[in-house]
Amino acid sequence: MILFENVRFLDTTLRDGEQTPGVALTSKDKVDIATKLDELGVNVIEAGSAITSEGERESIRAVVAEGLNAEICSYCRIMKPDVDYALACDVDSIHLVAPVSDLHINVKLKKDREAVRKMAIETTEYAKEHGLVVELSGEDASRADVDFLKSLYNDGVDAGADRLCYCDTVGLLVPEKAELVFSDICSAVKAPVSIHCHNDFGLGTANTIAALRGGAQQAHVTINGIGERAGNTALEEVVMTIEWLYKHKTGINTKEIFKTSRLVSRLTGIPVAPNKSLIGGNAFTHEAGIHVHGLLADTSTYEPIKPEVLGRERKIVLGKHAGKSSVTLAVKEMGFEVDDSQLHEILNRVKELGDHGKKVTDADLQTIAETVLSIEREAKVILEEYTVVSGNKVTPTASVKLKVDGQDVVEAGIGDGPVDAAFASIKKGVSGIADVQLEEYHVDAISGGTDALVEVLVKLSKDGKMVTARGSRTDIVMASVEAVLNGINSLI
The missing domain is CATH 3.20.20.70 (Aldolase class I)
Structure with a gap:
């Protein structure tokens, strides 16, 4: 045989x-x-x-x-x-x-x-x-x-x-x-x-x-x-x-x-561990500058197979281990043209965030790059109002009023909880300009106490493109809404 x-x-x-x-x-x-x-x-x-x-x-x-x-x-x-x-x-x-x-x-x-x-x-x-x-x-x-x-x-x-x-x-x-x-x-x-x-x-x-x-x-x-x-x-x-x-x-x-x-x-409802072989979030994610430098020359230097074989995409994550190659690739993928001095300043700001223990999201990098390049970006989706109703024997319901491309849009949605309901209503509100999918959702309490500052990280996708974005508030629903809107504006 x-x-x-x-x-x-x-x-x-x-x-x-x-x-x-x-x-x-x-x-x-x-x-x-x-x-x-x-x-x-x-x-x-x-x-x-x-x-x-x-x-x-x-x-x-x-x-x-x-x-x-x-x-x-x-x-x-x-x-x-x-x-x-x-x-x-x-x-x-x-x-x-x-x-x-x-x-x-x-x-x-x-x-x-x-x-x-x-x-x-x-x-x-x-x-x-x-x-x-x-x-x-x-x-x-x-x-x-x-x-x-x-x-x-x-x-x-x-x-x-x-x-x-x-x-x-x-x-x-x-x-x-x-x-x-x-x-x-x-x-x-x-x-x-x-x-x-x-x-x-x-x-x-x-x-x-x-x-x-x-x-x-x-x-x-x-x-x-x-x-x-x-x-x-x-x-x-x-x-x-x-x-x-x-x-x-x-x-x-x-x-x-x-x-x-x-x-x-x-x-x-079972999350895949980030370090899980082949399908984990980190399997084709790179941060260290020396690794990214090698990838730019030949992806096989630090990848055993191409991510496309599994229906995946390579991802470059920025943090304190980022190098010039990482930032060059990331800003280029965002469509920015930078000179050496601008690249150096963006890299310094990325490392500064990383040194403070922050996760540098795509939205963060875009903001940093726009600041350094003095580019003003007008958000296409702006939150005007939101209301969430949730409680015992009540179906979690959210309503939002958005300004989408200058037009007022009001939508409502239900979900398994207040955050899920809020996302459902936002997704309806932006359906005219983007079909956005929530791929991952993560929340951390930054400080202790009932008034703790909450940081929400989301991963959103649209037509094969994926971004991560952050929201930070004492209200977990508002932090989630902020993160989702930041991500949507980055995507569109």
């Missing part, structure tokens, strides 16, 4: 990913994510566990109804009622999970190996009789007796199982063992084997790659690596490792990875 040939991906963001504490996806959320996963090109979408609730079944049925290219799957225990619920959702396949370690068999199920074997065989046969594709999975396989595991797998295949899966349920594999185990198992069974890793020791991707090297033909993954405890193996890491480090195509549309990451982050 050729290494990494025809690797398949089962994405379990909607099942294992949703089991992240605090995450609950609506039916629409699941459809939106599933549609994006299908655009990525994953082979199987595990849409949920049909036995969970009627609401879960409605969500699975909604995903099935989209008619996606991907195979739609439901998680099932080795129990016939679970299969019946999956059948009622009209899924293509089931991920049939059998506990295989003695710890899980004896302590969790309070049964013995032969009872589990019987349940697995009977449930597999039942699912196949009803026309389902079956992926028989060994839960806690990394702590199971390998001989028992292989015999259970082979009995499952004899009962009709189409695929098998090895679950490293609490992340105890190490890469060298993973490759050896899969080399052994894949040569001993008569069906393709998947690898399903958890990231408890941070080895999810490494173990998944090692298992694929050992003969696994499908990887179970989630977007952003979300999942229970420390999460699951991240799709983006496995895909890009195979494509860029091992030089094999995966069939995944990598240019949609970043958009998918942001969609999942927004709908689950």
Whole structure:
């Protein structure tokens, strides 16, 4: 077998990913994510566990109804009622999970190996009789007796199982063992084997790659690596490792990875860590002057791949580590022409802000550059009035009066809170000149006490262009409004 040939991906963001504490996806959320996963090109979408609730079944049925290219799957225990619920959702396949370690068999199920074997065989046969594709999975396989595991797998295949899966349920594999185990198992069974890793020791991707090297033909993954405890193996890491480090195509549309990451982050409410590989906010962000100087000569000096491959853009951040190259590039991208003395003054002012612990946003740099160049910029969007109503049993509502290109505009909006409502009303107000999206929102209290000065940082985008902007007030809503308007005026 050729290494990494025809690797398949089962994405379990909607099942294992949703089991992240605090995450609950609506039916629409699941459809939106599933549609994006299908655009990525994953082979199987595990849409949920049909036995969970009627609401879960409605969500699975909604995903099935989209008619996606991907195979739609439901998680099932080795129990016939679970299969019946999956059948009622009209899924293509089931991920049939059998506990295989003695710890899980004896302590969790309070049964013995032969009872589990019987349940697995009977449930597999039942699912196949009803026309389902079956992926028989060994839960806690990394702590199971390998001989028992292989015999259970082979009995499952004899009962009709189409695929098998090895679950490293609490992340105890190490890469060298993973490759050896899969080399052994894949040569001993008569069906393709998947690898399903958890990231408890941070080895999810490494173990998944090692298992694929050992003969696994499908990887179970989630977007952003979300999942229970420390999460699951991240799709983006496995895909890009195979494509860029091992030089094999995966069939995944990598240019949609970043958009998918942001969609999942927004709908689950789980932020992506800034230093997360490939998709973190800092993955293609540069501040140090020497790095930017190298990038200007050749981007590969400080980037392993081009950000465009993931649907991203390179970003230069300014602060006390900024150098002449950073500022030159940043002001040029803003459309300013500066001479050496002006550049030197802008750089000094940027460093001064950085030395005081300030984050130098795009709006800050634009103000600095305009001040140094004595350019007066008239804001196209000016806040005249705003009102916010929020409280117990009251839908947060905001109304704003804006002057947009000299014209008075009054709009209202609702949201999950007063800030969200305020942004909704502003977005409506400027819709005639710009379709602005809020990408990130961050708030910090600058001082203590109930009258603390609050600093709000926002990241806004319009037609692929992105800016950051700041607002500082004692009123968090006003600080947010100020930041958003600063960003909008920078964008347009």
